[in-house]
Amino acid sequence: MTESSEPTGAERMFGDFAPALVAFTDDVLFGQVWPRRELSPRDRSLVTVASLVTSGSAEQLGHHLGRARQNGVTEEELVEAITHLAFYAGWPRAMSAMAVAKRLFREDA
Template sequence: MSKFPITRETLAQVAPKLAALSEEVLFGDIWQRSELSPRDRSLITVSALVALSRTEQLPYHLQLAEKNGLSGSEITELITHLAFYSGWPTAASALAVFAQLTLE
């Protein structure tokens, strides 16, 4: 992972327009649409991040997934399931991030 994690605050300093789009469009519109629950959106988002090996984004979205109702065992199962679709290394990397969050 990066030594300089991008948070909402640092994103706003580095790329104000991208931060505004994230707040207004992604989290203000897309995540608020009623067609999928926040829990379902978290399942989809974490799955995509795992499959694409986007480990820098995983900590935030794993924590959000738990806030949106996913249990630790469900997240572990999601990652285990993806090992067979996105590859063993992507799953192992995601489990390392998840383990670090849960053991802190």
Template sequence: MTEQSIAQRIVGDFAPKLATVTDDVLFADIWERPGLSPRDRSLITVAALLMGGNIDQLKGHTARALANGVTPEELGEAMTHLAFYAGWPKALSAVTAAREVIEKDGNA
């Protein structure tokens, strides 16, 4: 049996097309385009998720950012910077979520 993607595990039973598009378009196409490094894409994605207050997705993308070479210090600095643009509550929520991921993954 083929291992399910994260999107398939999270939404595949309820919204299978969303899981397919997430896997085939977002991660297999958009994330693999050569115009930006995975590290840069991760920083941009974390910033966008913080700005939108999308904390559930931010957790997964924090782990991805760390795997793509973004340091915990850089994440903290980006989130501090974004507090002035996104708002204090969003930044505090994002820092709390990121810290949880970092501590869980042993990158603290």
């Protein structure tokens, strides 16, 4: 578990099942890569969302859409990014991503 008393998302998902993956996720990805100064958190979020849409990784997309909003990306910008990606990533992937975005954004409304 991390320094805080609350388990991370990775810990909740895979805690005792895949502890190495949890450690890499928490310590390396979110502990070392995300805080790097070369890109802002907002830019990292847009890059990550684009990567998840283009790879068809809808299961991970919900978390990162929420994180993108926390990092200053608006819902309108995220919808536009997904719409734009339809022409580069493919219509089915964009439609799947938009379904995730709609569920997330309408739940939070």
